[in-house]
Amino acid sequence: MSNLTYLLVGFFLPLFPFSIGFNVLFTRVNHWPLRLALLLVWPQIGLALLARADVPPPHWILTWAMATALLYSLRLLAMRELGGWIAFLATAAWGLLWLLAQAPAAGGLSLHALWFSLPLVMLALLGASLERRFGGAYTGIYQGLAQGMPRFSAILVVTVLAAVATPPAPSFFSMLSAFLNATPMLMLGLAALWLLWTWAAARLLQGLIVGPGNCRSQADLKPSGAWVYTAALVALIALGAALPGGLA
């Protein structure tokens, strides 16, 4: 595979500065079904292109991917808009697919991409729900969702944790796979990445969930909606444990 093709893949399994393309596109698209589609399809295009290569990606690409992931993870800390936050996390997470592709048994890459994308899809749905209620999904403006919207908050917390690869979410097992196949330097990078994700998640939740709260007038998730989300999360965790977790 030529370097040019790798650069083309770098648009979809984002490598900086090609990653800007996805991020601009995602934040400009205000139609939420399109956003969901982007989250699901975008990495799969990259993986399809990558599948045409017979050899694992070269090491310089892996370093580049890791640097991109770290850069976006760092930016994640300061991002207050949920849409942008999802885009940054997706960029950082999909960069790890390069590491997974380098593994000797690189099969199931599409599934790994899915494990990273699915929690983000749910998060995007929750973000759309926040935008409907408040006009925007932004941290630090309307805090204290836990008091006014307890069901929504509970779902949001679990989804965010799943998105940042907290065990036993499937993305955790994907992360673990990447970790096991990485060089010591990349391992350090992965550990830093994970730290940044969890830190960013804590900041995001703190800016939305806790505090005195001024959102009492907003309706909480309906119980039926909460059940649907709960079922989806349980299914996600069960699948994660069964497939990448190896319990199946």
Next chain:
Amino acid sequence: MSLSLGQSLKIRAMVHVAAEPIPFFWPMRTFIHHNPLHGLEHLPFTEAVQQGERLFHARGFLPRSAYQQYLAEGKVDRERLVARVAAFAAARTAIPEIDLERWLLAALDDARETTCPARSLAGAADVRAALDAAPATAAPLAAEEIRQRLRAELLGDRPVYEAVDALYGTDIGSELDELVIKSCLDFFDEGQSVWGMPEREQGFFTAWRDVARRNVRLFLRGLHINRILDQADTAEGIIAHVMHTLGIEQDRWMECFTRELARLHGWAGFIRWRASAKHYYWNQHYPGDLVDFMAIRLTLALALLNERGRRNMSCTATAIAEAIETRHEEVYLRQQFHGGHLIPAMAAKVERALALGEKRRIGRVFDEYCACQRADEAARQAHRLRVLAQAAGQESELSGLAAEDLGRLLQTLRVFEQHEGSLWLDAMEAHAMGRLLQGIDLRTPPTREKRPFVQALFCIDTRSERIRRQLEGVGDYQTFGIAGFFGVPVSFMDIGKGSETHLCPVLLTPKNLVPEISAATTQDEPAVTALEKAMHELKESVLTPFVTVEAIGLLFGFDMIGKTLIPQSYNRWRKRLHPDKPPTRLLLDKLSREQADSIVRAVQRAVIVKAVEQEFGLEPERITDAMIRELRETALGHQQSSELVACELGLDREGEGAFVDRLRTEYRINPSFAQVQLERLGRIGFSVDEQTLFVGQALRAIGLDKGFSRFILLVGHGSSSENNPYESALDCGACGGNHGLVSARVLAQMANKAEVRRRLQRQGIDIPDDAWFVPALHNTTTDELKLYDLELLPPSHLVYLDRLRNGLAAASRLCAAERMPTLETPGSQTRDPSDAYRRALRNAMDWSQVRPEWGLSRNAYFVIGRRHLTQGLALEGRAFLHSYDYRLDSRQRLLATILTGPLVVGQWINMEHYFSTVDNESFGSGSKVYHNVAGRFGVMTGNLSDLRTGLPSQTVLKDGRPFHEPLRLITLIEAPFEHALRAIESVVAVKHLVENGWLKMLVVDPQSAQVSLFEDGQWRHRPLASATHPNPLLEPIA
């Protein structure tokens, strides 16, 4: 910068005056209830509340929903509320087609939130357009309007760092508070820290400056403190330097200081009190005042601003003012963004524009944002107006309202909503007053044929009301109410302690000292006490965590298990390990000159004996009286050197001279110190005249001048609880936040003295020989009534003791049965007296209990009159009851005394509860669960916060709702109107409280059966006979 003396004094004066609105905070060892707005009491209540709200960022009234709940529960006088609303509506200009009264009542009855925000970009035309679902008005906002709004919010008395935080989200304010709190904790510590701050004797600012100059952590954080401290040597100089550097005009300094102090008003209040307490040990040794505090705060503020101000930020008042003038769009967007007011839909766009910093882009986003904000606010107001119109039944009238009239309606609603708290409060108080007036009994009680079995004098405290009622119900008991220090201001020195405790309201300073002396032989310190001391020292040691944590941890673990699982049995067992307090006597009589001289001589002799023992190692048998006498006389300068002593001690002339000098300087055997000792001894005790005066005054004040019983109980009160920093808040306020037993013992000892009785007899108070005053303690946590000094009881009385004890025990159990259900959850309540009493005992010993009792919560009334006035009325522990018989007080002196002391203390208690309830976070102290003791004098929330000054939420709230009903103290005086008025007029402080509406004053005239109430700036009189009306105060004037 060096300041002239005049400039320094000016700054000191400014800080002093600026601190006046900050209330004192007393150390919590003796919790003093106080009005958080005491410094604003010169203003009318509503005005002071407004100022307090602004100054302390607090709320002065409950939210509307809480009052609506009270209304639903029948605790608000609706008739009064309607009348007040009508009066408000009548004072406003009429709006065509709008029934204003209906609108306002609809707002109070049905609306959950306010209709109009205090500030809004949306004008009446915008709201009209929103109501008509028409496009929003295109008229742009005037730039000057925005600038004015920004000036008001960012400049003025607002600290510069607060404005910087509001514009850049820097959070300097929190960081500054944290640094200042740490400095205060270091300096003001009263023994909690193992390692103290060095050089504290030099004063707060000087000690802090020395440490700060060498503080590497501050340096590493980028705070260049030295550069600021180099600018001036004194605290005043630093203040002037910082204020000049920040560009604040001098005529605004004072208001800026007030705002600075109000940010940490707990610490500021403590330092203010401490600086004024000249007798306070810690202040005498480690002085510090608010000028020091201000200098430290401003130094750190400037250092933080310098550190943050490197990135093109406006960090002085001048720079902020300039930014408002030249870049108001950016400043406005910044303020919205960092202030958390941003419209979520625009948040990302605003953030991007500010990050890029392009002026044209910012201008565009500003226009878009303002249009969006106007539309949003207009839509919100329109929605609320529609809801209100529907509730008022005037929807069609709202539809047809012109924009101009709509503007007037909105303005009226805005003003009304700003003032509605006082309307609700007034209506609640009217209901409470009506209830009291309906229940009082003005009929003269029938004359008693025989004297009662027992007369008991209780503190006026609200908790005494319940136990008095129960005691009166179980037998022939007559009770009286009097301030818990029984009118005798005492400075008490507890046995084994060297410090004095003032047992009187903080308004008074006692002159007489009463030491407690053991009447038993000295005992060796038991092993368990020594072990506890060793444990305590180990716990405080820095090295303990490294070496002995396992062993000590295990011991503490046992302690914890015992306290948690079986608190009653465990505490009883632990108490048994300690010896009982030995029987003691109070040294109450004045010493004669000879006695005082003799005591000083004895002390000097004892000191010299010790000195000789220590310095020369002589055995006691070799130290003769003659030697000591010679040494003493020489040291006092009564004679030249003594050869006998020199010979006995084996000293030459020089050696003997040196030893005598040491006796004079180090052992203080010299004439001047002897004089000081004599003066101190002169403070001990009361003369017989004084004792007669205090006893006579106490008895006359409550109307007890004849018909004395065999037992006259003097019942002080106190509380007992475990692990409770607020324990003293539950003790007797009239005794300065201490137990009231000592005061009871003092008065009993005085009143039982034959000489005092003889003199009282000459004054017309004839106390029979078989009448005996017995001190007692009412434990308000358990309701136990315990008698003291029974060994002094005449043998003739012992036969009645069982009956008395049974009566007291019955009253205790009944009182617990009445009280305990209010402390428990609905499912677990008990009405069984024994069970309730047992649970109350457990409460007092349970270290996990955050609410051992309700204390003075729900206080509402202060009744000054005879007992029969309220005897038939169960006041549920809500009334301070002070006995008073106006017929014994023709010159109103006793009434004036009651108003000056007890009433003022009652008002402080009432206001403390009021404000702690309406805003527990700002005026109260939040939840006890997160409290930590700070420096042994206060509590903080978490590990670092302002000192929490008010009452904890567990004292005033239950399940998140107010348990205490926040009302101003309803004071009722039973006396002819002119009589009461003369007394009120003679006490200026109380007169102002009444006139400024800090308490509600009612005078009930038993002769004319007329009630007088001070309201709306004048006295209104109504006949009380109309008690059949639900609220006699609302009856039309006859």
